[in-house]
Every structure is written in C-alpha cells, then in structure tokens.
Amino acid sequence: MSKENSSNLLRGLICVAIGAIIWFIPAPAGVGPQAWGLLAVFVATIAGFILQPLPLGAIAIIACALLPVLGIMKAGQALEGFSNGTIWLIVSAFMFATGFIKTGLGKRIAYLLLSRFGKNTLSVAYVMSAADFIIAPFTPSNTARGGGIIYPIVNSVSLALGCDAKSGKNKRTGAFLMYSAYAAVITSACIFMTGASNNVLANTLTEQAFGQSLSWMSWFEVSIIPGLLLSIVTPYLLYKIIKPELTETPETLALAKKELGAMGAMTGKEKVLCVIFIACLVLWATGSIHHIDSAIVALLGLSAMLITHCIDWSDVTKQHGAWDVLVWMGVLVNMAAYLSKFGFMKWFAATMAAACAGMSWMTMLIVLCVIYTMAHYLLASNSAHIAAMFIAFMTILVAAGAPVIPTAIILAILCNSASFLTHYGCGVTPIFFGTGFMGQGEWWKIGFVITVMHIVVWMALGLPIMGILGMM
Template structure:
C-alpha cells in the first residue's frame, strides 16, 4: 500500500478514536469533536500524507460538515490581522531578494569584516540579523539570501564537499545555519511560528505580545547566542583555514559587479526603515503591526519595487494564509468552547506544591528535545504549545514569560536535526556536514540554547518587566 495512504489512514484513525471515545465530564461535545478534528489535522502536519494546505482545507470542511462549527465561525481565522502580518512580511522577503538588497548588505559587511573565518561567521550572522525582522521564513531568508552567499564563500576558498570540506565549508555552513535560527528567535516576525505563538497566547490567556515586547525580551539573550555560538563552533568544530583576507576582495568584486544601489534598493531601504520604526513604536502610536506591514507593502507596490505578479507568485505567503487561518482558528475555538480551561484546571490540581520555575524548566527541556519527531517548527507549535503553556501557567508561571520562552525554543530546537525545519535540508544538502556530525553538534548547541535562554533570558525578562 502507498506510504502516503497509510499515513493518511493513521491521521483519520487518530481523529475517529478521539471523536468516538467517551467525552470527559465537564467538556461540551462540540469542544471534544473539534479536538478530534484538530488533532487529526496536526497529525497530518507531522506525517504529511498530503500538503499542509490540503490537510487544513479538509479539516476546515470537516468541522462545518459535521456541525462542530458554523461556516462563519470556521472562516473567522481569515480575518485575523496576525496572519496578514505574516503575508505582508513574506512580501518584504520577496523585495529583499528581488532587489538584491539582502546580498548587498551581506557583501558590504563582508568587505569590512571578512579577513578571518570567525569574522566571516559573525558577518553572516549580522546579515541575517538585519534581514530577519522582515523575513518570517527561515527558508526564504536562509535559503534565498544567507545560504547562496555562504556557499559561494566556500567555493572562493577552495572548500568543496569532500576532502577540502574542512577548510572553511563545514564551519561556515553550520554556523550560518545556526545564525538563521537565532535571528528567528529574536524577532516576532523572524519566523511565522512566532506569530502563531503570539496568536495562541492571545486566544488562550487573553494577553497580547507586541512586536517590541518580544524584541526587548529576546534581544539580550539573542545577542549572547549570536556571540557565543559561532565562537564555540569555532572551537569544537574548527575550520582548517583561520585567516581569509581573500573574502574582503571577493566582496568588493561582487559589490563592483552589482554597481551602485539601484533605485529599487534605495526605496526598499526607506520602506524597511520606516516600517521598523513604526513597529518599534506601536505601543505609542497604537498602529496595528499587520497594517504597518501592509502599509510597507502598499508603498512597495506603488513605487513598483514589487508588482502584482510578484505578489501572486509568492506561494509561501498564500500557503501560510490558508493553513494558519484554519489552524489558529481551530485552536481559538478550543479555548472559546472551554476545553483549554478544563485542561488547565485538571493539570493545575496535579501540580500543587511544585514550584513553577521547576515546571517551566522541565517543560522547556521536553519541549526542545521532542522536536526530534518534527520536521516543522509550526507543526511543533500547533501540536504542543497550547498544552505545554497551559501546564506551565497552571503551575503559576507568568503567561508572557512562558509564551516567549516556548516560542523561542520552538526555533532553537531546529539545530537538533538535518530535517528540523524548512531550511535545514538546504544547508544539509550542501554535503559539507554528515548526519552524525549535525546531530552531535546540534545536541550540544541545543543544550547551550537552553542554558542561555533559561539562565540569561529568564532573569533578563524579569529585569525588563516581562514577568
């Protein structure tokens, strides 16, 4: 039997098993049946018998056909401003790649700081850090900007897969990959799964995480990670070639071939700066983050930095709109129908006397390493965030601290495996790093992330008033 058919039948079986099992006392039938459809849809995200968009449409149709939700309720998710924020941010990513502004930023930094392998690693980290606020996709940012530049650097130094891989390739490829993960953790709009965390937190606990709150909470531990992780990799996975004076010359040649900044690059840079300023001051201006992003997109269209064909061709954005609109709405109705409150009370009764800090640390560790079973950060969040966050909050953990930490760990766990998220196979597919090397180094770095975010991040968030 076809493997995809088997995986599909497993998802259906999971949904039917929950649907027809006895409904616990205190839970509405509609809530229990919605849980069945939601769980089956998440299982389809993980097992992937069909595309996640397809699974979402099937789930959407099922909840209406079976009478669990009305058509209007089922479609509410598509009016969610958070989802439109992600769609607009995907278009920013399209602009960075189309205009070449992302490449120019990288080569400018490289021409200034690229005379050693370690400095090159920090240069790629800085590049990703600059682009990340406007690129809510590791695949778009890492695969479209960071990986091509890193790969060309390897070639420039005669480091190719095989005997010469260790010259600079192994180190630069893995360091650049990890920089993408760190940037995704620091910015709310650095990864689409962060925005899912934001929306679920709103629906589950009635608290909103603003763009600036997430950034301020994560910037200090994020900088610590940005500084320490390339250096630690440099020590435990050292390149054979330490000095790289040729990199500066390579960058200068690339910049010369690119010529002066184009009109589109200059316009995009202005739009980029304006949107960042408005996002950072949203608590003062009261402007919704999604409409700030849509304002930026409007200017890109008006100035022809992007055209409508570019918008239509950005399949990733429309894919996210469909599946996230469905899944986040299902999660919201699980809360509205009382299932999450019931679960919180049930778990909270079992945690009496256990300090919330102990619970949060234990949950963070499990939440990280359970990602060995996932190939998507978003699937990880959709499957686990509500349950893990509810348990932590029921134990007494502050809501915003819990949400941001679990949001961060849904990104940092991507270092574990070569299939952890969409961009992982791109870097692994360069054939510089073996699977055993990746898993060994990834495990070490995941421990480091836990230590930094729990040991530095939690106290930092206390100092700035997150909890």
C-alpha cells in the same frame, strides 16, 4: 499505486483514525459535544501536520470544510481565522522577503559587510550573522532567508576559498562557514517575532487561548540581549569545535568586492526599500505611541512596495509560501480559539491545575522546557512543533502558576532553538546540511551542544530580563 502514494494514503488513514477514535470516545464530564468534536478534528489536523500525507494547506482546507459538515461550527465561524491580523502580519513580511531578494538589497547588505570585515574565517561567520540579523525582521521564513539570501552567499565564499566536500579540500572550513551561517539564521529567528512564522503562530495561540499577547517591540526587548550573546558566542564556539583549516581569507574580500562591482551602484528601488524597511521598524517600535496595529504597519509597507514597484502584484501572487501560511495558520489558530470558546481549554487547565497542585511552577518550567525542546527529534517542522505541543505545555504550566507571557516566549523561542538538533530540524536545515561538509553524526553532536547552550541562555538570562521588564 506508487510506493509514495501508498505511504501517503497510509499516513492519511492514520490521521483519520486518530480523529475518529477521539470522536467516538465519550467526552469527559465538563466538556461539551462541540468542544469534544472540535478536539477530534484539531488533533487529527495536528497529526496531519506531522505525518504530512498532503501539504499543510491542503490538510487545513479539509479540516476547515469538515467543521460545518460535522456540525461543530457554522460556516462563518469556521472561516473566522482568515481575518486574524497577526497572520496578515506574517503574509506581509513574506512579501518583504521577496523585495529583499528581487531588488538585490539582501545580497548587497551581505557583500558590503564581507568587503569590509571578511578578512578571516571567523570574521566571515560574524559578518553572515550580522547580515542575517539585519534582514531577519522582514523575512519570517528560515527557508526564504537562509535558502534565498544567506546560503547562496556563503556557498560562493566557500567556493572562492577552495572548499570541496567531495575531495576533502578545506572541508573543515566549509563545514564551519555553512554551520555558522545556519546558526545565524536560527538565532535571528529567536530574536525577532517576525523572524519566523512559528513565532507569530505561538503568539497568536497565546492570545486566543489565554487572552494575552506581545507586541513586536516587547518580544525584541526580551530577546535582544540573550540573542546577541548567542550570536557572539556561537561562531567562536563552532570555530573551536570544527577547527577550520583556513584562518586568513583574503579571497573573501576580493569576492565581495567583485560581486559589488558586478551589482553596480545602489538602484533606486534598493534605496526606496531601505526607506520602507526603516519606516516599518520605527512604526513597530513606537506602536505604544501611535497605536497602529503591527499588521497594518506591515500592510502599509507592502502597499508602499507595490506603489513604488519594488515588487509587483505578480510577485505577491507568486509568493506561495505566504498564502500557504495564511491558509493553514488561519484554520489552525481559529480551531485553537474555538477550543477555548467552547470551554475545552478551561476544563483542561482546571484538570492540569489539580494534577500539579503543590509543585513549583519554575521547576515544572525547567523540566518541561527540556522535554519540549528535545521532542523536536521527532519533528521536521517548527510550525508542526508549535501546533502539536505549544498549547498543551502552556496550559500545564499556566495551571501550575507560571506567568503566561514569559512562558509563551520561552516555549516559542526554544522551538526555534530545537532546530539545531537534527539535519531535518526545519525547512532550511537540509539546504546547509546537503552541502556534504559535515556528516549526520557530527551535525547531531554539534547541534545538541548548541541546543543545550540555547536552553541555558534563554532560561538563565531570558527569564530574569522578563522580570526586570515587569512581565513576571
């Protein structure tokens, strides 16, 4: 057996052991055997998501199959999660990402902005941030957006400017461009509910556990002002911290114009995708008027892309990330929902409320948000972070009197912000870190500064905005 297989086997056995320990511990008073058995499988699944002895989808399938076998759920109940509309919203949005990449529209948007505003290093950073902001609503994967669209472009710009990590030539410039582009990807994930799959997971878990949820537009209304502030401040702060050697970058303008020339005139499919893109945004923003579910809007957009051949069905079947999300999120969300239906969450909330009696919920929110965010040092996945910690922290805070929706938004957003802490913060982080322009120590130091800034902005500005919007 190879060393890797031995390691995976050990991690798998640890997950099984965790579930078995919970299974055989007597359930506390007020918790039924179904709820306690489900908790054992749920916690073992979360451990699997963190340790990853197998891919997330494989772990979820195993958990789903075990639920009826162990007598915890009926087969139909175990499979209910795959009918969740919010998860299908994410699946459809992954297909939009495919459309942006396949038609070239994502690159065209970025290069158009660079050709007009890329005259100096700082403006290049702002242009990449603007490009990511435009694309983010339809790419619920930092890896797809950052790795598939943003990184190749900023890497081309770095090469055009003569940035070389190995020789050290213009290394600070390369470090600035790479980290600011990475920061843009993470910040956009905070702004849009469909900017990251973990956002939708958090919203779905909130709906299942507490009976409340946000619309796409409500999330945007809360996050747009703090998000834009961070989008403006972050590149400038990084510029001052990293101190790139190059300030003026006429090469960027030339590169962008060259790439646009090579792409030629805007194709018919790009134009069609623009129309579909705008139409979906309008439908999402006016959901309170026409009452069409956000997931159906996304599926209509996917249907339009298929009919107009912006993407083909083969592109849909090849989008492994989307179907992987459907599987593991469908199983995980369903288990969380049944923990509530079986009465476990009610018992847990009552227990936490008794333990937190007399403590200000706002004080608890601040303290627990810091703990929740910094815990990401131990995690390498935003989805695993949400799966492992979101419901527990939500339950504690709601039991102390915190309002459900504001608490859910803050915790969901800070999970994205925590990605800055390490060079393995989320799926896309190693792509930018791997360029070698910045060492691990510097990455961690800068990441800590940016993360603290995010915590302060989202707490100090985000919460008052939610109050003004009547959410508190």
